[in-house]
Amino acid sequence: EVQLVESGGGLVQPGGSLRLSCAASGFTFSSYWMSWVRQSPGKGLEWVANIKQDGSEKYYVDSVEGRFTISRDNAKNSLYLQMNSLRAEDTAVYYCARGGYNFGSWGQGTLVTVSS
Amino acid sequence: DIQMTQSPSTLSACVGDRVTITCRASQSINNWLAWYQQKPGKAPKLLIYKASSLESGVPSRFSGSGSGTEFTLTISGLQPDDFATYYCQLYNTYSQVRFGQGTKLEIK
Numbered sequence: 001e002v003q004l005v006e007s008g009g010g011l012v013q014p015g016g017s018l019r020l021s022c023a024a025s026g027f028t029f030s031s032y033w034m035s036w037v038r039q040s041p042g043k044g045l046e047w048v049a050n051i052k053q054d055g056s057e058k059y060y061v062d063s064v065e066g067r068f069t070i071s072r073d074n075a076k077n078s079l080y081l082q083m084n085s086l087r088a089e090d091t092a093v094y095y096c097a098r099g100g101y102n103f104g105s106w107g108q109g110t111l112v113t114v115s116s
Numbered sequence: 117d118i119q120m121t122q123s124p125s126t127l128s129a130c131v132g133d134r135v136t137i138t139c140r141a142s143q144s145i146n147n148w149l150a151w152y153q154q155k156p157g158k159a160p161k162l163l164i165y166k167a168s169s170l171e172s173g174v175p176s177r178f179s180g181s182g183s184g185t186e187f188t189l190t191i192s193g194l195q196p197d198d199f200a201t202y203y204c205q206l207y208n209t210y211s212q213v214r215f216g217q218g219t220k221l222e223i224k
Binding site: 033035037044045046047050052057059095100101102103104106107108109 | 148150152154159160161162165171203205207210211213214215216217218
């Protein structure tokens with residue numbers, strides 16, 4: 001069974017940093033593109049970033065380009081999202097998802113709150 | 117950037133009804149469109165990919181159609197479990213992944 005478990009969310013002040021992690025199991029992690037998708041409270045879904053199997057290609061939504069960095073460790077079956085210069089509008093539940101553009105499996109999400 | 121317009125934003129229907137949700141792209145995306153269902157407090161669930169391909173395990177009452185710029189999700193014979201929010205999603209390239217605004221399907 002595919003499992004994706006996010007961690008690392010929490011309360012952070014504007015301008016601060018946070019690193020999210022996603023532990024994957026139940027499939028061959030190194031064979032899949034992986035993505036982060038977020039959802040602000042009461043709002044719709046927004047794709048944030050994705051990363052190729054070997055990490056050689058990475059793409060970001062314009063609003064996080066230059067502030068967020070997606071990475072992966074295939075030896076640890078883990079996906080990461082380093083978030084710097086956080087803003088109030090980054091407040092959201094962040095989901096880890098399997099796939100680069102079709103998301104067939106999702107984690108339960110981790111809440112990031114940016115507030116002073 | 118390609119823009120997505122999903123309609124309606126809210127839809128009221130009864131159990132047993134047939135409903136249709138529409139998604140329009142500002143330019144052709146061939147058939148690179150998916151549909152998701154999301155229930156409150158839960159992660160989204162993939163229903164349809166490549167505009168009309170049913171994800172494994174999804175009931176056959178869900179169907180997708182369209183290509184180019186106009187797409188539809190149809191649910192035939194609504195079940196109580198189907199009342200949720202639905203999102204379309206384009207994926208023109210790995211760097212162009214965008215969700216529609218969502219359609220909340222409510223019980224009439």
